Amino acid sequence: MMETQNGDKQSKYPQRKFFHRKKFCRFCSDSNIRIDYKNTAILNNFVTERGKIMPRRITGNCASHQRELALAIKRARMIATMPFLASDSK
Secondary structure (H helix, E strand, O other), X not given: OEEOOOOOEEOOOOOOOOOOOOOOOHHHXXXXXXXXXXXXXXXXXXXXXXXXXXXXXXXXXXXXXXXXXXXXXXXXXXXXXXXXXXXXXX
């Protein structure tokens, strides 16, 4: 512990305060973006590198758009424009 000039005790390492940014739904804020199973460029932003659909708490989407997004990803997988799994490169 270190003591400052005014007598306050201060630790060697200052505490870091985490700033949590408010997550927002991209589709609600920008009405030009449409969820479409044919547009894989947008859908790939919501899929992990392993091929799993990202949860709503991470992406920040609202419930209705997250359901619509999941359905579009599943449709894109069925017509083979998106992979079900990421390929293993051994």
